[in-house]
Amino acid sequence: MDIEKSRKLKKETPGLLFWRRFKKNILGISGGIIVLLLFFVAISAPYTSPYDPNEIDIKSSLQAPSKDHLLGTDQLGRDVLSRMIWGSRISLLVGFVAVGIATVIGIFFGALAGFYGKWIDSLIMRFVDVMLCFPTFFLILAVIAILEPNIWNIMAVIGVTSWMGVTRLIRAEILSLKERDFVKAARAMGARDIRLIFLHILPNALSPIWVSVTLGVAAAILTESALSFLGIGVQPPTPSWGNILTAGKDNIEIAWWLSLYPGLAILITVLGYNLLGEGLRDAIDPRLKT
């Protein structure tokens, strides 16, 4: 019995070890469930939304939540639930694409700075410092004011202004990894830099990135909502939680449901991602024993 047990333990891959730690974390798991649910909602939007999100029905405008319209209707008589379900797609899309852009840029610069060091490192890291000096949100506002405010521009701008954390993370990881013997061994075999970076160093440097991606998605969703709320994000009639909220604030005295539900949705989503991110961090952080 004992032998079998120890045998099982020995077969544990780093992934399994991570999962064993992660599943003990109730908050992390609940964050994960929220995130999965949101994914499900976003993907199945065409089937789960009861109405066409853009179907205008002036006669039934600003109806309170009822059997027909579970979350009520807005001032043009559109079903709020349907609009929110479709809006979740926007949030997800913005969250992941923006963070994807940020992560790719961050890994690229971080790898360059960490691996080559010297003046390349100084140059990139000083540039990071400069980027961090800008109040990001106002930078985004300024850029969006010049560019056309559409969803692709928003994703690009959020991505381009949030890669600095990833760069620092990756650089620090690489600085320590490149001194490890297995990297030296690969170099001694004649491996080129590209091979060293992509096959030996980066796969070992990525685990902390998952945490920053998850937390980054939450931040990006929040930024998108804020931009849409200010009217320079996703433009109506395309539904997004931010612009539903804007529409709601004009009628908040007579139609509270218009502001409450998108607000709650944003809150729960961001909370979910943050919990998941914290959970991942706790599971990864006591460094994997190699």
Next chain:
Amino acid sequence: MNDDILTLNELKKYFFKKDGFFSLQQSVVKAVDGVNLSIKRGETLGLVGESGCGKSTLGRLILKLEEPTAGRICFEGEDVTACSKKKMRSLRKEMQIIFQDPYSSLNPRKTIGKIIEEPFIIHGIGDRKQRKEKVKKLLDLVGLRPEYIDRYPHEFSGGQRQRIGIARAISLHPKLIIADEPVSALDVSIQAQVLNLLYALQEEFHLTYLFIAHDLSVVKFVSDRVAVMYLGRIVELAKSTKIYNNSLHPYTEALLSAVPVPDPTMKKKRIILEGDPPNPIDPPSGCYFHTRCMYKMNICDKEYPPIKEVEKGHFVACHIRC
């Protein structure tokens, strides 16, 4: 000179360290300070010295994992220090390294099959199927079961990992292997196994070893010749038997007296060196060893003794002994 596979000529490696952010002064650590050494084809040259004396740095310099500050490294008559990147890549096939710590020398994210296969991929040898065959053969050669090919490094013990490291090092049939303390991280019982494996491989593939270690009994067992290093310089070089029976440099003497003898009844005169090794940033004047030497003479703190051949094949750098 034709049977020398590797010749080091006045090889130096200095590390520079700024004293402070605003300081213009730099301190210099002379990790390797003018080493002359040649390794004969097919021999095992032991390189010993205490921690921090520059023996590992010397090994890394030879493989060009570090750039030398000055001096020349000639491998089979070819100047490694001056050769192009492309030339260097093909030279890397001829020289390999075995690392001290088997826990950090294997990429934790790759299966051992992938780890041993990598040298073949880098040098474009064989197709996938042939490479797999070669990997299995290598595993068999170092005494591991070929079925282990898809396992990850963390599933192996230290000794097994070291065997994997050895399999990777010999995969391209190199001529020279730098063994950087290959057994000092292992249990004594495993040490013997790994040493025997290294010896068997040397017989089979006519390998030349530069065997870096701080354990003199291990070095005695494996080496044909032994070089003793102190603070970045070689102080004594001789046939292994000579070193152990008739060492001339006081430092070698002290090192040898510290080797434990597995016989509790035997009384041994131990030479206890006083103090720490001097700081390599600021080595003492004259002979680097004079601060701890028990036979110190007047001249010792004035001049660094030149290395002399006292009898055939026995070199010493000491004022007292030659």
